Amino acid sequence: MTQMLLLLLYVFVFLLATESCRTLCQASSKSKEQVSTRPHGECRGTCVDNSYCSQPCPPDTPGDMGFLCRQKKWHKVTESCRTLTAFNIFEADSNSVQTFGGSKINEYTNKPETITDLLMEKCPQNLSCVIRNIQKSPRIPGNIALIVQLLHNISTVPMTDVDETKMKSYSIMANHILNSKSISNWTFIPERNSSCVLLHSVNSFARKLFVNKHPIEIADIFIHTVGTILSRDNAGKNFTFSMRVNDTRDVTGKVSISREELQEVPSPSRAVSIAFPTLGAILEASVLESITVNGLVLSVILPKELERISLIFEKISKSEDRRAQCAGWHSVESRWDHRVCQKIQENSQQVVCKCSPSKTFTSFSILMAPHVLQSPILIYITYIGLGVSICSLILCLSIEALVWSQVTKTEISYLRHVCIANIATTLLMADVWFIVASFLSGPTRHHSACVAATFFVHFFYLSVFFWMLAKALLILYGILIVFHTLPKSVLVAALFSVGYGCPLLIASITVAATEPGKGYLRPEACWLNWDMTKALLAFVVPALAIVVVNLVTVTLVIVKTRRAAIGSSMFQEVRAIVRISKNIAILTPLLGLTWGFGIATVLNDSSLAFHIIFSLLNAFQGFFILVFGTILDPKIRDALKDRINSAQWISRISENVSSDFSRHPTKGPS
Numbered sequence: 001m002t003q004m005l006l007l008l009l010y011v012f013v014f015l016l017a018t019e020s021c022r023t024l025c026q027a028s029s030k031s032k033e034q035v036s037t038r039p040h041g042e043c044r045g046t047c048v049d050n051s052y053c054s055q056p057c058p059p060d061t062p063g064d065m066g067f068l069c070r071q072k073k074w075h076k077v078t079e080s081c082r083t084l085t086a087f088n089i090f091e092a093d094s095n096s097v098q099t100f101g102g103s104k105i106n107e108y109t110n111k112p113e114t115i116t117d118l119l120m121e122k123c124p125q126n127l128s129c130v131i132r133n134i135q136k137s138p139r140i141p142g143n144i145a146l147i148v149q150l151l152h153n154i155s156t157v158p159m160t161d162v163d164e165t166k167m168k169s170y171s172i173m174a175n176h177i178l179n180s181k182s183i184s185n186w187t188f189i190p191e192r193n194s195s196c197v198l199l200h201s202v203n204s205f206a207r208k209l210f211v212n213k214h215p216i217e218i219a220d221i222f223i224h225t226v227g228t229i230l231s232r233d234n235a236g237k238n239f240t241f242s243m244r245v246n247d248t249r250d251v252t253g254k255v256s257i258s259r260e261e262l263q264e265v266p267s268p269s270r271a272v273s274i275a276f277p278t279l280g281a282i283l284e285a286s287v288l289e290s291i292t293v294n295g296l297v298l299s300v301i302l303p304k305e306l307e308r309i310s311l312i313f314e315k316i317s318k319s320e321d322r323r324a325q326c327a328g329w330h331s332v333e334s335r336w337d338h339r340v341c342q343k344i345q346e347n348s349q350q351v352v353c354k355c356s357p358s359k360t361f362t363s364f365s366i367l368m369a370p371h372v373l374q375s376p377i378l379i380y381i382t383y384i385g386l387g388v389s390i391c392s393l394i395l396c397l398s399i400e401a402l403v404w405s406q407v408t409k410t411e412i413s414y415l416r417h418v419c420i421a422n423i424a425t426t427l428l429m430a431d432v433w434f435i436v437a438s439f440l441s442g443p444t445r446h447h448s449a450c451v452a453a454t455f456f457v458h459f460f461y462l463s464v465f466f467w468m469l470a471k472a473l474l475i476l477y478g479i480l481i482v483f484h485t486l487p488k489s490v491l492v493a494a495l496f497s498v499g500y501g502c503p504l505l506i507a508s509i510t511v512a513a514t515e516p517g518k519g520y521l522r523p524e525a526c527w528l529n530w531d532m533t534k535a536l537l538a539f540v541v542p543a544l545a546i547v548v549v550n551l552v553t554v555t556l557v558i559v560k561t562r563r564a565a566i567g568s569s570m571f572q573e574v575r576a577i578v579r580i581s582k583n584i585a586i587l588t589p590l591l592g593l594t595w596g597f598g599i600a601t602v603l604n605d606s607s608l609a610f611h612i613i614f615s616l617l618n619a620f621q622g623f624f625i626l627v628f629g630t631i632l633d634p635k636i637r638d639a640l641k642d643r644i645n646s647a648q649w650i651s652r653i654s655e656n657v658s659s660d661f662s663r664h665p666t667k668g669p670s
Contacts, residue, residue: 052069053066055067057080058081062080064081066079079141079142079189080189082140082146083140091129116153120157139182143177151205167206170202174223178223183281184285206272207272211272223274224243225272226239227271229271230271231268231269234259238254241275241298245277245278253295253314254312257271272301276297283297295315295351298311298363299362304358311354312351314349326351326364327340329361329362331359332360339517340355341354381616388623389623392622393425399636402640407636419470426467426499427622430460431622440453450526454527466499466546467499468546469549474491475557
């Protein structure tokens with residue numbers, strides 16, 4: 001009987017425990033259901049421009065997502081969601097996780113340093129015990145960042161025996177996150193330099209690769225490594241790669257070491273080259289570079305005695321109107337630098353570069369300038385406008401020469417016409433050199449000629465602005481100060497110093513400071529560089545500063561003419577408004593205020609409307625100067641009328657003399 005009671009008691013306890021477990025499981029299930037139904041990937045609350053919010057990742061996924069509000073919509077900007085941890089990155093039969101000991105492993109679960117320690121403990125010979133789970137993991141930003149840090153930590157582990165097996169495992173891990181499908185996810189990694197860390201880590205690990213007599217070749221889809229031995233007896237050594245980009249077609253790259261260069265290398269020496277088809281796009285996306293990599297990224301590990309190598313890059317984008325620039329990756333400053341490379345040859349298909357490898361520069365590629373807004377309308381407007389401008393400026397200078405003695409009788413008018421004549425002259429020269437520079441731009445451009453053309457375009461356009469500034473200062477001088485306080489010769493010398501001296505100084509300093517490092521020209525045109533050296537600021541800053549000064553001048557002229565109308569009759573008020581409008585109409589084109597539309601094209605580079613307005617106003621500026629500087633000037637019109645009347649009077653006299661001569665011919669001696 002006692003046994004029966006004990007049996008019933010055990011059954012009751014078992015049923016109670018089972019029911020409790022069921023209740024707890026149901027509660028847990030409901031809790032998970034509630035969590036999973038909570039929206040992820042969006043922020044609650046009002047979206048105010050430039051506001052930021054953070055949201056957790058989906059359940060069982062560590063990390064969070066950051067959102068920024070732009071134009072009343074939330075846009076994801078960062079993400080650290082990850083599925084890889086020290087628990088699941090190793091293969092299922094791994095015992096290495098337990099070696100760290102129960103509670104301690106929880107503290108270090110998500111640290112790549114801990115994973116590296118476990119990796120070196122579990123499979124130091126081949127690094128293969130994490131490959132399977134890495135390959136199965138989703139390429140989300142958090143996983144990419146963890147793998148990058150893991151590869152970096154592996155590359156810093158002291159090793160002297162990196163053989164082909166280890167390099168193969170290392171390449172497989174790198175290949176997983178270099179996949180073309182992961183490029184967009186690199187943009188969300190909070191650590192913006194992750195792609196730079198990856199490139200540096202791969203190169204550092206490859207530097208330890210042991211190469212015996214037989215060459216090593218490890219070919220994955222997104223990373224291809226070749227190692228070989230160099231000898232002075234070699235006729236030359238080439239590393240040729242052909243890899244798929246954009247999942248569409250193959251692109252080739254080649255590293256070539258000449259026989260002459262090999263003579264400087266101790267024999268035998270190790271050489272390793274690595275090719276990346278997608279790393280250029282990843283660097284552009286994650287580092288937010290303003291240029292585009294237009295070929296394979298080629299890394300080289302070479303003896304320090306090798307000072308120059310040749311690299312041949314096939315272009316990914318074979319655009320005719322955008323030229324390439326050879327560049328090396330600065331591993332310390334994490335940026336492209338074109339000073340270590342020289343472009344030898346370029347056509348529509350490929351580019352040949354000569355580069356100088358070193359510990360700082362081990363990776364090279366070709367860069368393409370960002371997309372330039374191209375439109376047939378803009379091209380037609382520019383060249384037709386330049387033609388009209390040049391013809392107008394020649395006519396303007398001809399008229400000035402014709403009536404010069406009549407319109408420069410007073411000191412004030414003389415100085416004003418000196419400014420107008422020099423504005424027309426410098427703009428004419430700037431337009432001519434602009435056309436010369438446009439013909440020199442192209443795949444086969446001559447560097448020295450392009451530098452010269454760019455210097456003269458820079459100098460003469462700056463001179464246009466500074467002569468406009470001189471005219472503005474002359475107007476201010478006439479309004480604010482008694483005009484005859486300075487001798488005429490001093491004022492003329494001051495005008496020429498401002499008009500030609502200042503732009504010559506700026507243009508000379510710019511070319512002297514940037515050209516030795518090949519940073520004067522931009523890759524796509526004979527014009528000042530922006531991406532590398534910001535040489536374009538030597539034009540933009542003075543030009544915009546002068547525009548501001550000229551705006552102040554126009555304002556003062558308006559105030560001055562407005563004061564004259566205070567207390568006047570209605571008729572006089574209207575005349576004052578007309579006079580103000582005429583002043584604005586004349587001063588605006590002459591003082592270069594139309595160039596203010598250039599700011600709009602910088603702020604909204606993709607807007608065709610701003611580019612068309614800017615091109616129209618500035619391409620036809622010579623025509624504006626002809627109309628407002630000469631034709632609408634009453635004194636010039638009167639002088640022209642006098643010239644015409646004088647010419648007609650002289651013509652009439654000559655006709656009368658001729659007719660009289662014909663009626664009464666002089667009789668000769670009999």
